[in-house]
Every structure is written in C-alpha cells, then in structure tokens.
Amino acid sequence: MSGPAGFKPQNLIDPFEKFVGPFYERDEEGQRVIAFEVGPQHLGPDGVHVHEGQMMTFADATMGCTAYWDNDYTPCVTLSLQTSFLAFPKLGDLVEARARFVRKTRSVLFVEASYSVNGEPVMTATSLWKVLGAR
Amino acid sequence: MRDTSAFEQYVGPITYTEDAGDTMLQFTIKDQHLNGDGFLHGGMMMTLASSALSTLVRHVSDGAVSAPLSINCDFVGPGPAGAAVIGRASITRRTRTVVFASVELHADGKLMMSATAVYRLESAERSPA
Numbered sequence A: 001m002s003g004p005a006g007f008k009p010q011n012l013i014d015p016f017e018k019f020v021g022p023f024y025e026r027d028e029e030g031q032r033v034i035a036f037e038v039g040p041q042h043l044g045p046d047g048v049h050v051h052e053g054q055m056m057t058f059a060d061a062t063m064g065c066t067a068y069w070d071n072d073y074t075p076c077v078t079l080s081l082q083t084s085f086l087a088f089p090k091l092g093d094l095v096e097a098r099a100r101f102v103r104k105t106r107s108v109l110f111v112e113a114s115y116s117v118n119g120e121p122v123m124t125a126t127s128l129w130k131v132l133g134a135r
Numbered sequence B: 001m002r003d004t005s006a007f008e009q010y011v012g013p014i015t016y017t018e019d020a021g022d023t024m025l026q027f028t029i030k031d032q033h034l035n036g037d038g039f040l041h042g043g044m045m046m047t048l049a050s051s052a053l054s055t056l057v058r059h060v061s062d063g064a065v066s067a068p069l070s071i072n073c074d075f076v077g078p079g080p081a082g083a084a085v086i087g088r089a090s091i092t093r094r095t096r097t098v099v100f101a102s103v104e105l106h107a108d109g110k111l112m113m114s115a116t117a118v119y120r121l122e123s124a125e126r127s128p129a
Helices: A015-020 A052-069 B006-011 B042-060
Strands: A024-028 A031-037 A076-085 A094-104 A108-117 A120-131 B015-019 B022-028 B065-075 B084-094 B098-107 B110-122
Touching: A015 A052, A015 B006, A015 B042, A031 A052, A052 A076, A052 A094, A052 A108, A052 A120, A052 B006, A052 B042, A052 B065, A076 B042, B006 B042, B015 B042, B022 B042, B042 B065, B042 B084, B042 B098, B042 B110
Parallel strands: none
Antiparallel strands: A024 A031, A031 A094, A076 A120, A076 B065, A094 A108, A108 A120, B015 B022, B022 B084, B065 B110, B084 B098, B098 B110
C-alpha cells in the first residue's frame, strides 16, 4: 500500500500496531507527522465514526514514537495516558498526529500530542512514560 | 453479548455480561494484541477499557446518543500473552447530560489497568448528523 500523498509507511514493530495499521509518516519542518486512514475495521458502534479504542491506540503509538525515538531509543513504558475527544473522525478520514515533549527527566517523560483531520482538531492527549533502567 | 462494533469484532472477540448494574468484560490475550516486548499492547488495554465503558453507558442512557468526552487510563501492570482478562465497569454518577464512569481490568487475577471517563448524553432528536 503506497499510502496518502507525501507520506511513507512506518516500519511498525509491535504486533498490535501492525494489526490496526498501517500508519504513515512525513516530516513537516522538523515536526514528525504520523497518520492513519479510518477504515471499515476501525468503526465504532454507530458504524459511521471511528472507535475511541483505535484513536487511543494511535495516541499511544504516536506519543510512544516521541518517547522512544526522540530519547535516544531508550526503552520506556506508558504509565498513564489521557485523551479528550473533540470530534470523531469518519470512514476515509486521514487522522494526523503531532507529538512533542513537555518535560524530560532521567526516569520520567511527559509527552503531549494533538490530532487533526484536514487541519480540524479531533483529539488532544497527554501521557507519562517510565524510562526503563533509570532510577 | 459480543462485539458491539466493527472494531471490537476486528480486535476481539470481547464478551460482555451484566452484573448488578455493572458491565463485565471477558477477553483472552492473543499474539496479535501484543507489543514488541510480548505483553498486551496499551492500545488494546484502552480499547477493552473504553469498550466496556461505552457498553455500560449505552445501557444506562435510555436511548440517548452517548460519546466519550475524555478517558484517563493508568497502566498498573502487564498483560502476559495468553492471560484471561476480566473487566468491570461501573457508573460513578449520571446527570441529565453527562455520565461519569470507571473501569478496572485484571489479567490472570492481577490488576492491569484502571480508567475513568466522562461521557456526554444527547437526546436522539438533538444529535448532530
């Protein structure tokens, strides 16, 4: 699958991310943008809008890229994750993620992200990560 | 009751039952649900938590359209491959327009995740297209 224009497919490692993917990536003046397209398998009970579980999985995966890749590939795990749902994307929508560090300490990382469809915000998320091996 | 949406069918099977007004969930961790370390992926944990919460909220909303406004998840412990997951979702408070609810997930008897959520309720006539 070639994916949306301007994006390249992400090389996903986690079996569950492969299962609910594919995810795509592009660079936007130094900001990593990660995206997925809402497919029929992602829909919630109304059969129209994306399931919040897929949105939170995307939140975990995309903030995890920042927590892992942008911290010298130091292994880490999610301690907590908070999402606010502003609007629910529909079948065929391309959901884009932009994540950034809020604070980095040796043992804990604070990452936040915003999610949009066609430039309109659909979700905001914050997360807390434990750096493995750090005390 | 099984798999109330396309996404739950795709990642499931997930089974729901009712117990004293709470929604109970049952699920078995398989290979496609894992992260790179061989444990249940956080995204699947949150999918289970939110699916139990949504099932519960729909059950108490008397036909109103419901949707989550916010969900807050704490990853308390790991979910080993093959483990049996049990969840219990409970209503904290219900008003005319919002529902507060919480859920806990256990894997092989050990606490794996706790989450709280706020849902909005809208009468079906007033719901946007």
